[in-house]
Amino acid sequence: MFGKGVFQEEENLLRDIIRSVDKRIDYSAKEAEGTRFTIHVKLRNHEGDVMLDLVDLKAAKNDMITRHQIRRKIKARCEHLDKSRYDADVLGLKSAKLLRLSPKIEPMASRGFGRGGPRR
Numbered sequence: 001m002f003g004k005g006v007f008q009e010e011e012n013l014l015r016d017i018i019r020s021v022d023k024r025i026d027y028s029a030k031e032a033e034g035t036r037f038t039i040h041v042k043l044r045n046h047e048g049d050v051m052l053d054l055v056d057l058k059a060a061k062n063d064m065i066t067r068h069q070i071r072r073k074i075k076a077r078c079e080h081l082d083k084s085r086y087d088a089d090v091l092g093l094k095s096a097k098l099l100r101l102s103p104k105i106e107p108m109a110s111r112g113f114g115r116g117g118p119r120r
Helices: 008-021 054-059 064-081 093-101
Strands: 026-031 036-043 046-053
Touching (some): 008 054, 046 064, 054 064
16 A cells, blocks of 8 residues: 555554444545655545554554544544535534534423412
8 A cells, every 4th residue: 555664564454443433435545755644535425635644553553542543533534524424514513513412402391299280
C-alpha cells in the first residue's frame, strides 16, 4: 500500500481499525511529507481525507490508547461523510448528535391518589 516502510502488520492494523468503524468504507493510503500519510476514505459516494502519522500507527500495535485515537479520527471523518445519520447539516454534527441523544420530555403524571380530580 505505501512505500514508506509500512509493513504488512501496519497495513493489517490500519485495515482492522477502519473496518471497526464501518465495514463499507473504501480507503486508500497516500504518502505525504515526513512521517505523515493521508488516508482517503469513501463512504456512499462521499469522500474525505484523514491525516495520520506513521509513528502513531506503529505505536498503535502495542498501545490501545493510540489505536483508539486513530480510530476516533477516522470515525469522526466518516460520520461527517454519512449524511443518512444526520439530516441537513444546519447546526453542525456535534449539535445534531446532542439533540438526538438528549432526553425526551415526558408528560406530567396526575398527582391525585385515587380520583385524579382537583380538591374542593
